[in-house]
Amino acid sequence: MGLFLRGRVEVTTERHRTTRYEIFFDLVFVFALTRITAYMAGQASPLTLLKGLVVLLLLWISWLIYAWLGNQARADIGLIRAGTTAVMGPIFLIAVVIPNVWELGPGPRLILVLSYLVVRVVHLALYRRAAEGDRRLHRTLRIYTATTALSWIPLVLGAVFGGRAQLLLWTAAVAVDFAGGLIASMLSGWPLRSSEHFTERHALVVIIALGETLISVGAGIGSEMINGPTLLAMLLTLVVTVCLFRLYMLNSVAAGEALMTEQGPRRDRLAANAYSGGHFALIAGTIYLALGVHEVIAPLAHHEPWDAAGSSLAWTPAAALFGGVALYLAGEVLFRGLSVRSVTPAQLLAPVVALALLPAGRYLPGLVALGLLAAFLVVLVGYERVFGAGRGSSPPATARRDPGAR
Numbered sequence: 001m002g003l004f005l006r007g008r009v010e011v012t013t014e015r016h017r018t019t020r021y022e023i024f025f026d027l028v029f030v031f032a033l034t035r036i037t038a039y040m041a042g043q044a045s046p047l048t049l050l051k052g053l054v055v056l057l058l059l060w061i062s063w064l065i066y067a068w069l070g071n072q073a074r075a076d077i078g079l080i081r082a083g084t085t086a087v088m089g090p091i092f093l094i095a096v097v098i099p100n101v102w103e104l105g106p107g108p109r110l111i112l113v114l115s116y117l118v119v120r121v122v123h124l125a126l127y128r129r130a131a132e133g134d135r136r137l138h139r140t141l142r143i144y145t146a147t148t149a150l151s152w153i154p155l156v157l158g159a160v161f162g163g164r165a166q167l168l169l170w171t172a173a174v175a176v177d178f179a180g181g182l183i184a185s186m187l188s189g190w191p192l193r194s195s196e197h198f199t200e201r202h203a204l205v206v207i208i209a210l211g212e213t214l215i216s217v218g219a220g221i222g223s224e225m226i227n228g229p230t231l232l233a234m235l236l237t238l239v240v241t242v243c244l245f246r247l248y249m250l251n252s253v254a255a256g257e258a259l260m261t262e263q264g265p266r267r268d269r270l271a272a273n274a275y276s277g278g279h280f281a282l283i284a285g286t287i288y289l290a291l292g293v294h295e296v297i298a299p300l301a302h303h304e305p306w307d308a309a310g311s312s313l314a315w316t317p318a319a320a321l322f323g324g325v326a327l328y329l330a331g332e333v334l335f336r337g338l339s340v341r342s343v344t345p346a347q348l349l350a351p352v353v354a355l356a357l358l359p360a361g362r363y364l365p366g367l368v369a370l371g372l373l374a375a376f377l378v379v380l381v382g383y384e385r386v387f388g389a390g391r392g393s394s395p396p397a398t399a400r401r402d403p404g405a406r
Helices: 020-042 046-072 078-100 106-130 135-161 163-187 195-221 228-261 264-302 305-309 315-339 345-356 358-363 366-387
Strands: none
Touching: 020 046, 020 078, 020 195, 020 264, 046 078, 046 106, 046 163, 046 195, 046 264, 046 315, 078 106, 106 135, 135 163, 163 264, 195 228, 195 264, 228 264, 228 315, 228 366, 264 315, 264 366, 315 345, 315 358, 315 366, 345 358, 345 366, 358 366
16 A cells, blocks of 8 residues: 555646546546435435435546546546546446435445445545645644544444335534534645636536436436427427526636636635535436436336326425526525625526526426426526626636736
């Protein structure tokens, strides 16, 4: 192990960009997201949505820690590449067993937990090696290691006991883990070496998550023959996805500029809060949206299409469809508020409107509900394009980069 950790490590610079290898690493993360949706679609209920959220939090932590590692040291070279490649196996195993970790025996649960611990231990070892010579980062890692190790205790116990105890213990594990990262950030801080890499990496993971919504179309249809209502639902899903992507891009440009203008600990905190924290709502919203889309399209594809097109959605699929978009829009507000520190009234109102449409979506036919959601997002994108994110988004004058800084 000691010989392994003496491998080559190349620390990044301010001009570092996301590498192709990191995008390849994220493909395993994509597969895990599809497995969460598959689990929730199997028996959609409020409890299932909560269980899916807990697993998603574990996956988000797994992705996030390696995103920060790739910002500290190049992920496509030497030791970091070897370690990142090694953890792809455990992450893949986690993805495979996700649909079975809540109902079956302890086997799948233990596979998930042990694989997750391998992912975390390898990350801490790699990060310590990449932090050589940085006393501040070493102090941060010592604090984080002590706090995050505490979260592994309820995680293991939850896998052993199962049942209701599993949900409570795993929820506690996630809460302790996130609290540990927050405490380490507040007491010592996570140094950000390349703002461009960080913004680009998070933008790519949002695109990956939105791709899950489109993947859910194929999962809902299966091998059935395409019919008129199904085709219309597919096109409406594409409209919804494009609108959400457009809303993110309208905000991400200004947020990226704000991050690049900050320096020192202020920039580190902005990255941790707006990106590491704020982006989770975006990812969770898209996963719930994917579930809602699946529940709309599956009946259209597998039952008599015109009869299915006239049947209303159940509460859980409707909550996933409209609540997922509301959560995504709330994430946009949080992301913009933490980064640009300027949120318009329309942006604050958008999640509320999405939730207000939920009762109507519940009693409308699924296809009509999806059309209503798509129409709302088209109007929102048009408004934002003219009056919203593109205006008043420049950082304050005191925070702007000195033109001679480069």
